[in-house]
Amino acid sequence: MEDKKKSDRYPCVVVNLEKLKRNAIIITGICRVQGISVCGVFKGLEQRKECIKAISEGGVVQMAGSRIAHLEAAREAGVKVPLMLLRMPMLSEVESVVQIADYSLATEKECIAKVNECAGKYGKVHNIILMADIGDLREGYWDKDELVDVAEWVENELENVHLAGVGINVGCYGGIEPTPEKLSELVVIKDKVEARIGRKLEIISGGGTTSLPRILMGDGNMPKGINHLRIGEGIILSHDLGHYFGVDTPYMEEDTFKLQMELVEVKEKPSYPVGELGNDVQGRRKVFIDKGIRKKGLAICGYVDYGNVESVIPLDKGVEILEACSDYTLLDLTEARKDYKIGDILEFSIDYEAMAHLAKSKDIEFVYEKGAV
Numbered sequence: 001m002e003d004k005k006k007s008d009r010y011p012c013v014v015v016n017l018e019k020l021k022r023n024a025i026i027i028t029g030i031c032r033v034q035g036i037s038v039c040g041v042f043k044g045l046e047q048r049k050e051c052i053k054a055i056s057e058g059g060v061v062q063m064a065g066s067r068i069a070h071l072e073a074a075r076e077a078g079v080k081v082p083l084m085l086l087r088m089p090m091l092s093e094v095e096s097v098v099q100i101a102d103y104s105l106a107t108e109k110e111c112i113a114k115v116n117e118c119a120g121k122y123g124k125v126h127n128i129i130l131m132a133d134i135g136d137l138r139e140g141y142w143d144k145d146e147l148v149d150v151a152e153w154v155e156n157e158l159e160n161v162h163l164a165g166v167g168i169n170v171g172c173y174g175g176i177e178p179t180p181e182k183l184s185e186l187v188v189i190k191d192k193v194e195a196r197i198g199r200k201l202e203i204i205s206g207g208g209t210t211s212l213p214r215i216l217m218g219d220g221n222m223p224k225g226i227n228h229l230r231i232g233e234g235i236i237l238s239h240d241l242g243h244y245f246g247v248d249t250p251y252m253e254e255d256t257f258k259l260q261m262e263l264v265e266v267k268e269k270p271s272y273p274v275g276e277l278g279n280d281v282q283g284r285r286k287v288f289i290d291k292g293i294r295k296k297g298l299a300i301c302g303y304v305d306y307g308n309v310e311s312v313i314p315l316d317k318g319v320e321i322l323e324a325c326s327d328y329t330l331l332d333l334t335e336a337r338k339d340y341k342i343g344d345i346l347e348f349s350i351d352y353e354a355m356a357h358l359a360k361s362k363d364i365e366f367v368y369e370k371g372a373v
């Protein structure tokens, strides 16, 4: 067990930066072969600079975050590629957006005009990607003629804004599937914009990880014309590609991020609560199966730290998670591969959602393990 101890402070997340970078290299490599550039999305990593830097060295053409402070952290981390703001800029933050970001997404003329004004003030030319809404109903122009008109206006009237491309986002509000047919709608929009402004656009951005199966499945069926994806989850936790997107990726590194928790109590206890059954910690009335006396463990780390308990899976397959309280994870250790005692460290594999939760917490230390890929 000693060899697993990577930190002096638990709970912690152990990150293998080599694996993280390697996963970025694999995804960008596969995409490149199919004519797609990848923008690395690090919003789930908050301001964990080592992780941001590792992805940025994996062949991505830009790095994107959702907050100005995160982009600043990326700059401080020494990221060399251009930075993109993924969340639509608020009018109130445009001044910082043009100073820190090289690219941002745009859907409102008033905001683009302000970007132009502020960029001028700092002697910069800011790149924008006009977003179209093809049915997911979050950000983007619903009226595609309006998008084309705005593209022409940016191209001809604005000196300090460069129209770098067009993009879409799916799988957020509507949960719309990025089928080849759906994604082709973006190619139609691109063609209209290019015809109107009389030149090619650099970026035709077909979404995030939800669009990745178009590239990774079989021979790939990404519509011709799309040349850019914004990928976070698919690089950061490749495990999710199989789990949530049905794409088998044996060539990618697993468990880039592992959660470690310390046991504070190990005792033989009944499996069936004793007394009158009421509601549990989350207000639910649970059904218990009486398995007799079991070896139970309490580990420090709870749903306040990692969010959904289903996002956390013990690496020791004999360990079962019984429940997550706010600050504890309750475990059944009876079938565990090891005779656990208090002070021992348990390791868990986590998904992107849990990783994003943990990255947000100021109490969770991220520690970095070396090599061994």
Ligand SMILES: *Cc1c(COP(=O)(O)O)cnc(C)c1O
Residues within 6 Å of the ligand: 041, 043, 086, 087, 169, 207, 208, 209, 210, 230, 231, 232, 233, 234
């Ligand atoms: C979060 C986000 C992405 C990346 O999403 P992943 O699922 O992590 O790949 C791409 N584009 C926009 C606009 C986003 O907000």
